[in-house]
Amino acid sequence: MINDRIHKLIRVLDMNPTSFSESLEVSVTVIFNIIKGRRSKPSYDLILNILQTYEKLNPAWLIKGEGSMWNDDIVTSAEIAPSQVNLQSRIRELFVKMRLDHPDSHEVFELEELVTFMMDETVEQKHKLILLHERQEGMLKVLKERLKLKV
Template sequence: MNPTSFSDSLDVSVTVIFNIIKGRRSKPSFDLILNILKTYDKLNAEWLIKGEGSMWNDDIVTSAEIAPTHVNLQARIRELFVKMRLEQPDSHEVFELEELVSYMMEETAEQKNKLILLHERQEGMLKVLKQKLKLKV
């Protein structure tokens, strides 16, 4: 997310965000912090305000927790399609549905990989943000 899209998501002027990033204003206002926490409800308030703890609340599912669920889901879907093909071997609709679900699963895997990559880059991004916002590193 860039400063413009971030400011748009908060419905504030991009100048406000740039002033904080560039250090023209020492601290964001209470209203802005509250707005950020309301908009991004999984963001850890302690991290945002004090720079302590993890960036995200603990109830967020991590990439390591996603993988087993995703694999189990794929296996179950394959089982169901095998059963459907046995019950309706000439059904064009089953074939179309299977193609559609396969496409969706590929898209899901691609999105999962993007999330994993973002998670891996999180520490570097946190360090840069802390420096830009002049928080203790």
């Protein structure tokens, strides 16, 4: 059911209904009614809004539950979660200010490099977990077949 897929998308994005509704610029009530409350069907406009906001989201997965969640195997944080992009932008702004305040500080540059590396690694690990989660049923099926296990 599309409501369940929207709820899963919210979890995968590591968001809650409020932050998800803010990313789409819709009322949180709309999202709650879809995933919890009345279990209303999402409107065409809302589905289009989700697909435009999360461009790498696979429309076939969202609408029909077919295929993988994302169009690409590896997507960047900018392509997934606006909240992550906001965090990265804020960190970049802080480093710009720190470099202006301490132009000769080698430590500021080292810290910026380390934080950037850690953020990239975190995003990469999150994507790997998302892909693993999406593919777990298929992997279990293959293992059961190869091990000749009865279901």
